Amino acid sequence: xxxxxxxxxxxALGLSAICALIGxxxxxxxxxxxxxxxxAGAAVLVAAPSPxxxxxxxxxxxxxxxxxxxPTDPPASEILEAVAEPVLIVAxxxxxxxxxxxxxxxxxxxxxxxxxxxxxxxxxAEHLLNTDPGxxxxxxxxxxxxxxxxxxxxxxxQAGAKIRIVHLIERTGNYAAERMRVDFVANASHELRTxxxxxxxxxxxxxxxxxxxxxxxxxxxxxxxxxxxxxxxLIDDLMSLSRIEAEKYRAPDAEVDLNAVIEEVCAELRGSHxxxxxxxxxxxxxxxxxxxxxxxxxxxxxNIIGNAMKYGRPDTPIRIxxxxxxxTMARLSVADEGEGVDPDHLVRLTERFYRVDSxxxxxxxxxxxxxxxxxxxxxxxxxxxxxxxxxGKGTTVTVLLPxxxxxxxxxxxxxxxxxxx
Amino acid sequence: MMEHTVKAxxxxxxELRGLIAHMGGxxxxxxxxxxxxxxxxxxxxxxxxxxxxxxxxxxETEVEKLAIRLIALRAPMADDLREVVAALKIAGVxxxxxxxxxxxxxxxxAIDDRGHIEPLSLLPAMASMATDMVHDxxxxxxxxxxxxxxxVCEQDRAVDDFYNSIFRTLVTFMMENPKSISQAxxxxxxxxNLERVGDHATNVAEMVYYAATGEYMGERETGxxxxxxxx
Numbered sequence: 001x002x003x004x005x006x007x008x009x010x011x012a013l014g015l016s017a018i019c020a021l022i023g024x025x026x027x028x029x030x031x032x033x034x035x036x037x038x039x040a041g042a043a044v045l046v047a048a049p050s051p052x053x054x055x056x057x058x059x060x061x062x063x064x065x066x067x068x069x070x071p072t073d074p075p076a077s078e079i080l081e082a083v084a085e086p087v088l089i090v091a092x093x094x095x096x097x098x099x100x101x102x103x104x105x106x107x108x109x110x111x112x113x114x115x116x117x118x119x120x121x122x123x124x125a126e127h128l129l130n131t132d133p134g135x136x137x138x139x140x141x142x143x144x145x146x147x148x149x150x151x152x153x154x155x156x157x158q159a160g161a162k163i164r165i166v167h168l169i170e171r172t173g174n175y176a177a178e179r180m181r182v183d184f185v186a187n188a189s190h191e192l193r194t195x196x197x198x199x200x201x202x203x204x205x206x207x208x209x210x211x212x213x214x215x216x217x218x219x220x221x222x223x224x225x226x227x228x229x230x231x232x233x234l235i236d237d238l239m240s241l242s243r244i245e246a247e248k249y250r251a252p253d254a255e256v257d258l259n260a261v262i263e264e265v266c267a268e269l270r271g272s273h274x275x276x277x278x279x280x281x282x283x284x285x286x287x288x289x290x291x292x293x294x295x296x297x298x299x300x301x302x303n304i305i306g307n308a309m310k311y312g313r314p315d316t317p318i319r320i321x322x323x324x325x326x327x328t329m330a331r332l333s334v335a336d337e338g339e340g341v342d343p344d345h346l347v348r349l350t351e352r353f354y355r356v357d358s359x360x361x362x363x364x365x366x367x368x369x370x371x372x373x374x375x376x377x378x379x380x381x382x383x384x385x386x387x388x389x390x391x392g393k394g395t396t397v398t399v400l401l402p403x404x405x406x407x408x409x410x411x412x413x414x415x416x417x418x419x420x421x
Numbered sequence: 422m423m424e425h426t427v428k429a430x431x432x433x434x435x436e437l438r439g440l441i442a443h444m445g446g447x448x449x450x451x452x453x454x455x456x457x458x459x460x461x462x463x464x465x466x467x468x469x470x471x472x473x474x475x476x477x478x479x480x481e482t483e484v485e486k487l488a489i490r491l492i493a494l495r496a497p498m499a500d501d502l503r504e505v506v507a508a509l510k511i512a513g514v515x516x517x518x519x520x521x522x523x524x525x526x527x528x529x530x531a532i533d534d535r536g537h538i539e540p541l542s543l544l545p546a547m548a549s550m551a552t553d554m555v556h557d558x559x560x561x562x563x564x565x566x567x568x569x570x571x572x573v574c575e576q577d578r579a580v581d582d583f584y585n586s587i588f589r590t591l592v593t594f595m596m597e598n599p600k601s602i603s604q605a606x607x608x609x610x611x612x613x614n615l616e617r618v619g620d621h622a623t624n625v626a627e628m629v630y631y632a633a634t635g636e637y638m639g640e641r642e643t644g645x646x647x648x649x650x651x652x
Contacts, residue, residue: 092432093439094432094435107560107563107564108564109563109564109565110563112435113435113438113439113563114435114436114438114439114440114442115439116439116440116442116443116446117435117438117439117441117442117563118563120442120443120445120446120449120559120563121446121450122443122446122447122450124446125442125443125446144450144453144556148549148553148556
């Protein structure tokens with residue numbers, strides 16, 4: 001630190017002393033000269049610039065720039081709010097602070113309340129009240145916090161002797177996904193085992209001597225063949241489902257003339273000797289090309305029209321219409337006249353292996369995967385699937401698919417590329 | 422609620438409420454667990470529920486002691502007094518709810534379903550209605566929310582109606598299947614227990630309402646709990 005008595009101060013003090021002496025010499029009283037001396041000295045000292053004042057900077061070496069400020073920790077409440085999951089700070093078993101998602105889950109009133117009141121779950125209460133230092137700090141699972149079906153994982157972090165940070169992580173989705181996976185495996189193995197069991201049964205019967213008679217043998221072989229075909233169809237469906245799912249993040253890039261695909265599918269169905277094929281009523285309107293995958297679109301049409309043929313009343317028309325819906329979408333709809341579907345079942349129709357009437361569906365040769373495949377194809381095409389049904393009247397399945405970009409369409413018309421996939 | 426000058430008083434009230442929430446959580450999950458044990462015919466789980474009831478009883482004693490100490494030492498006034506008195510009464514009721522769960526668990530060995538007692542499938546639905554009421558009323562207690570308490574009381578009507586319909590179904594079932602009459606009788610008691618759980622949830626709701634507002638909830642219109650059969 002610089003000394004207070006710089007040379008300027010010393011000169012000023014000297015000058016004031018000289019002035020006082022001159023005053024004394026000129027005949028002023030000693031007292032007044034002393035007062036003047038002391039006053040001047042005091043004035044000099046007061047006026048002496050402190051070393052930190054900016055006035056001194058011109059004579060001193062410039063200060064080094066202040067070091068950059070260390071980032072300070074933001075307040076705890078800010079950190080809490082930044083976490084999207086419910087977090088509580090518990091001090092002395094009372095909720096000291098809770099972020100807004102904790103308040104949304106457990107209620108606004110929890111701050112200041114006992115932690116058992118905030119998280120009312122026996123397992124949580126036991127875990128939070130246990131102060132034994134050797135206790136396990138593993139996360140515990142709470143069912144029914146919030147709503148009955150919600151599942152949470154609770155992690156507790158000890159911060160200091162009496163402060164704990166309680167972190168809740170929602171696990172409802174994981175649980176649901178896991179259950180769906182288990183259900184799917186169970187369903188798939190059940191569906192595969194049914195035809196297999198019947199094939200095995202018939203083989204055994206044939207071996208036991210039923211094969212001697214030509215008629216019986218023929219009948220049994222036909223049943224076995226049908227069951228084997230059913231199994232094959234199911235495996236094909238499962239494979240295409242997994243293939244579509246694997247590709248779902250890659251939108252199809254080919255351009256497809258949906259009118260041509262519809263005509264092709266209708267022609268195939270008419271050639272299949274199904275009596276219902278004569279009721280197909282294709283009214284394809286003018287519609288630009290869409291962006292899609294030809295093979296998948298053909299499968300989609302087979303599944304939707306196949307359903308309409310199976311579940312519509314005999315000799316009622318199946319109307320297939322295609323038209324442009326605005327500038328960006330093509331609207332394909334397939335309407336049948338039949339029993340329709342009850343609204344309760346409607347929401348679950350696209351689940352795998354979900355059947356409104358399982359016996360009837362199997363008798364018709366359904367695999368239970370048709371609409372699940374349709375849904376996945378539509379999803380991959382970034383389209384929309386809509387199923388409307390009036391019980392007793394009939395069902396209309398509508399699919400919206402995005403059109404190919406108009407600029408590219410013009411380019412395609414000049415090159416007219418062969419679209420295959 | 423306003424803070425008190427004596428901080429220890431706030432701590433005691435917080436502790437009291439925490440104890441009741443703990444009891445409530447235990448009673449609620451005991452009812453749910455007893456229905457799961459009944460459905461799966463899980464005797465071990467049933468025994469665990471019966472043993473677990475002791476914990477609820479111990480908590481009730483703790484609530485009583487704390488409430489009496491609070492009244493003796495702090496001489497609470499106005500809403501504080503209502504809070505303590507309501508806590509004392511709620512603890513007694515929640516303990517009863519725990520007893521009903523224990524009673525249901527006791528009947529698990531007596532009901533061996535094997536899929537032929539059709540009305541058994543009705544009980545879980547009724548149980549979920551009753552536990553919803555308990556859950557909601559404990560939420561209302563935690564939030565000191567009188568409106569939610571009124572809402573719980575309104576739900577009781579549905580539980581009563583459910584009980585009446587189960588009663589009829591079970592009596593019909595008994596007439597048709599005299600062989601399983603003792604199992605059906607046990608189920609009738611379970612249904613009655615669940616109906617009582619709903620009633621007790623209403624009692625808690627009334628106390629929550631009283632503690633929060635200082636007024637009694639108006640006389641409720643009670644459902645006809647004893648169905649008259651034979652015509």
